[in-house]
Amino acid sequence: LHLLPYLTAVHATHSSLITSQPQHALARTIQETGVGITPVVMAALQRCVTAPAGRHTASVIFLHGSGDTGQGLREWIKQTLKQDLVFQHIKVVYPTALARPYTPMMGALSTVWFDRYKISNDCPEHLESIESMSQNLGDLIDEEVKNGIPKNRIILDT
Numbered sequence: 729l730h731l732l733p734y735l736t737a738v739h740a741t742h743s744s745l746i747t748s749q750p751q752h753a754l755a756r757t758i759q760e761t762g763v764g765i766t767p768v769v770m771a772a773l774q775r776c777v778t779a780p781a782g783r784h785t786a787s788v789i790f791l792h793g794s795g796d797t798g799q800g801l802r803e804w805i806k807q808t809l810k811q812d813l814v815f816q817h818i819k820v821v822y823p824t825a826l827a828r829p830y831t832p833m834m835g836a837l838s839t840v841w842f843d844r845y846k847i848s849n850d851c852p853e854h855l856e857s858i859e860s861m862s863q864n865l866g867d868l869i870d871e872e873v874k875n876g877i878p879k880n881r882i883i884l885d886t
Contacts, residue, residue, distance in 0.1 A: 776802050787819045790821070823864075
């Protein structure tokens, strides 16, 4: 993937259910914002951001699961931990994947990072959609670098 030179990858799991929301409800979910959540459009990705309490010297980018949103992931973390993730020097970014036709849902639109032919460990991923996702996330990482954050201080987490 094109992202490998840009980041230090950390892998964790976040389970989310694949949703079959109607297209208009999905679009409304993507547009929603809440108190303390700053929606920002960069490289066509909407995102929620938790600003650091002090000087910004590092960033963590958390990717949501299939059918979820950045805002949904942030709320799940807040519910689970009973608090928001706020650090002295780390900005936490929760981007939302673009809605795209999702083959396992018979082509219905869903906020997924890439398409799959089916949900199975023995099935190859849809490479064209992975390229698109890599470009969007690479742009997001580049924006952090432009804001003065060194590449070795940016973590992408799933």
